[in-house]
Amino acid sequence: MATIHDRLRNPDAGVRRIAVIDLPYTDEEDDIAPLLIAALSDADATVRLEAAKALEGFEEPEVLAAIAPLLRDADADVRAAVAYTLAELKEPASAAALLPYLADADPEVQAAALQAVKALRVDAAFEPAVQALAHADARVRRAAVGVLGYLKNPQAIGSLTEIAAHDTDAEVRRVAIGALSFANNAAALSVLPALSRALTDPEWQVREEAATTVARTGSVLGVPHLVRAMEDEYWQVRVKAARSLGKLKARDGVMALVEALIHPLSNLRKEAVIALGEIGDPRAITPLERTLRDPDPDVRKLSKLALATIQMNGGAA
Known part of the structure; x- marks a missing residue:
């Protein structure tokens, strides 16, 4: 019977391919990494x-x-497989490669490469990512935004707000808005214009991201x-706006949420109920x-849970 080594050297690419698939499960070899590395140079793409x-x-x-x-x-399939494998890296030291x-x-x-280093959160990727925001290819800009969002470096806020407001690609604008989630306290004021603009973006997916x-x-x-987003023509945006009003315990949003309680879409009614319970304003009781x-x-x-929460916290009609 042919050994795993024999199969890896077989003239038939199909045999070599199956041998590579079998390698992780073989008991013929303790260290399979060198054999897999060698297979990366195989003449056959599969x-x-x-x-x-x-x-x-x-x-x-x-x-x-x-x-x-x-x-x-x-x-192309090999490139995609390599990109996926590299995107699964967990150790920051791996970024060096x-x-x-x-x-x-x-x-x-x-x-x-930008996608692969994103989750590794290495500072050395910061400057290359900032530079990549100006790339002509939207795929590169999207990946660069992802890196900056993971790094959470306040120095990136200006660049991210600019691309969130003005990029020509809707998906780039959306991920840039999401990346700005790390802005808080004093930085929140500087991103507010970009968020406000995004809540009126022509693409509802961008508005939805901004509402979150x-x-x-x-x-x-x-x-x-x-509150204005609670009137958006897309229910997906309204749902996220309601959720955010609840998380912020925004009393100024109570009346907009009350109006959503009669919306035909039950998902929006649910979010409005939850938000009103989180806010705890007694105006919501009736x-x-x-x-x-x-x-x-x-x-x-x-609704029962929301009413109980409001009443437990001292609310009265």
């Missing part, structure tokens, strides 16, 4: 692809040094903008009592 997939979770320097160059592989690719001439390579981000900054300065007859049983249950 073998390289399986080797890249099998190396997920390996963070030894020699493994990363071998796999990172395959971000430039001629085969990726830093040279953060400004690669190929946008696909650059975007994949306002609450994450913890700033009540965004409450008037959230409207909430009416929702005890809501056709949706979840709304009725949540």
Whole structure:
């Protein structure tokens, strides 16, 4: 019977491919990393692809040094597999193998490298990410925004607010708004114009993200903008605005939330009920009592909880 080594050297690429797939489960070899690294240089793309997939979770320097160059592989499927494997890295020290690719001439390579270092949160990625915000390719800008959002460096707030307000790509604007979630206290004031603009963005996904981000900054300065968002034509935006009003305990949002209690969409009614309970304003008691007859049983249950919370905290009609 052919050994795993024999199969890895077989002239038939299909045999080599299956051998690579079998490697993690073999008891013939204790150290499979060198064999997988060797398979990364196979002439057949399907073998390289399986080797890249099998190396997920390996963070030894020699493994990363071998796999990172395959971000430039001629085969698109191999590049995708390598990008996925690298994006699963957990150890910050692994970023050293990726830093040279953060400004690669190929946008696909650059975007994949930025995506891979995002969760590693290494300071060395900050400057390359800031520079990448000006890239012509939206994929690179999106990945760069992700890096900056994870790093939570206040020095990035100005760049992120600018791209959130003016980028031509809606998805870039959306992720930039989400990345601004780390802005709080004094910084929240500087991002408010960008959040306000985003709540009127032509794309509802951007408005939805902005409605969530306002609450994450913890700033009540965004409450008037959230109240206006409760009239958005898309229910997805209204739901997130209601949720944020509740998290901010925004008493100025009570009447907008009360109006949402009669909306045809039960999900919005639920969020409004929850938010009113979180805010605890006694003005909500009578409207909430009416929702005890809501056709949706979840709304009725949540209304009971909201009323109990308000009354427990001293609210009175």
